[in-house]
Amino acid sequence: SAVISQKPSRDICQRGTSLTIQCQVDSQVTMMFWYRQQPGQSLTLIATANQGSEATYESGFVIDKFPISRPNLTFSTLTVSNMSPEDSSIYLCSVWGHGQYFGPGTRLTVL
Amino acid sequence: GQQVMQIPQYQHVQEGEDFTTYCNSSTTLSNIQWYKQRPGGHPVFLIQLVKSGEVKKQKRLTFQFGEAKKNSSLHITATQTTDVGTYFCAGPTTSGTYKYIFGTGTRLKVLA
Numbered sequence: 001s002a003v004i005s006q007k008p009s010r011d012i013c014q015r016g017t018s019l020t021i022q023c024q025v026d027s028q029v030t031m032m033f034w035y036r037q038q039p040g041q042s043l044t045l046i047a048t049a050n051q052g053s054e055a056t057y058e059s060g061f062v063i064d065k066f067p068i069s070r071p072n073l074t075f076s077t078l079t080v081s082n083m084s085p086e087d088s089s090i091y092l093c094s095v096w097g098h099g100q101y102f103g104p105g106t107r108l109t110v111l
Numbered sequence: 112g113q114q115v116m117q118i119p120q121y122q123h124v125q126e127g128e129d130f131t132t133y134c135n136s137s138t139t140l141s142n143i144q145w146y147k148q149r150p151g152g153h154p155v156f157l158i159q160l161v162k163s164g165e166v167k168k169q170k171r172l173t174f175q176f177g178e179a180k181k182n183s184s185l186h187i188t189a190t191q192t193t194d195v196g197t198y199f200c201a202g203p204t205t206s207g208t209y210k211y212i213f214g215t216g217t218r219l220k221v222l223a
Contacts, residue, residue, distance in 0.1 A: 031209055042199060043154065043213040058210075059112075092153055096209055099144055099156030100201075 002027055002095050004103035012109045013083055020079045021106045023093035028073035033100070034066070037090040046091075049076045083110045113138050113205055115214040117198075123220045130190050132217035134183040134200035141203055143176055143183045144211065149196040157185075190221045 003026040013019050023032060034046040047057040047068055055068035069077045080087050090105045114137040124130050134143065142161045146154040158167055160176035160183060167174045173186040183200055200214040 033209075042216050045204075045210055045212070048210065099146075099159060100154075100211065101156065102153040105153050 002029070002097050002101045004093060004095065004101060006091075006093060006103040006106050008106055009104065010107040010109075012111060015084050015110055017083055018079055018081045019083065019108060020077050021091050021093075021108075023076045023078070023103055025074045025095055029095045030073070031096065032070065032076045033094045034068065034076070034078045035092045035094060035102075037092060037105070039088070043092065046078070080108065083108075085110045113212055115200060115202055115212050117200060117214040117217050119217055120215065121218045121220075123222060124190050126192060126221050126223050127189050130187045130194070130219055132185050132198050132200075132219075134185075134214050136181045136202050138202075138205060139180050141180070143180075144201045145174055145183075145185055146199045146201060146213075147196050148199065148216075152196075154199060187219075190219070192221050192223055195219060195221050 005024045007022045032049045035043045036046055037043045045058050046061045046066055047055045049055045049068045049070040051070045051073050065081050067079045088110045090107050092102050092105045094100045094102045116135050118133050142159055144159045145157040147157055148154045158174050163180050164178045165176045171188045175184045185198055187194055197216045197218045199216045201211040204210045204212050
């Protein structure tokens with residue numbers, strides 16, 4: 001099973017600012033996924049991050065708002081840009097193994 | 112669009128009682144997965160079902176995939192306080208093999 005770490009674990013940010021979330025995996029993986037989980041809700045897939053190519057975004061999510069980098073096979077970042085209170089959520093990265101393995105999440109609060 | 116719904120949304124049970132959550136998809140699924148998310152934690156993969164009518168057991172947990180591959184259930188026998196959490200089913204989206212849509216979740220509370 002993959003071991004995934006995320007930084008930061010939580011943050012409180014002011015509206016209009018941006019936050020970059022890091023995801024580190026202990027093994028090389030082709031695809032990494034970013035999810036959002038709004039308070040008390042289910043998980044929603046934001047995008048798939050592939051090394052060496054542009055991330056592919058799901059309906060309702062755009063690159064200008066959620067730029068993603070994937071510089072190598074063990075690391076990815078998700079930036080939440082120009083934040084508003086509606087962006088307050090837990091952001092999780094995941095990779096595939098036997099099922100999906102999730103990182104511990106980044107709990108973001110936007111004031 | 113594609114939807115995966117779960118019922119009930121919440122369930123409170125006395126310790127020792129049984130619990131079942133039902134998962135219904137708007138589309139036929141090639142497989143279905145189940146996850147458990149403890150309060151304050153992240154989702155943890157439990158199992159994947161692939162075959163129509165498949166039943167799998169993990170100790171007190173019984174998972175079933177419907178014959179039409181559009182629904183699934185998770186049954187817990189004799190709940191324990193360690194079963195507390197939210198249970199999600201998830202199925203592949205119509206747009207990608209490794210992209211999954213998660214169900215709405217069922218939050219289980221177990222009263223000691």
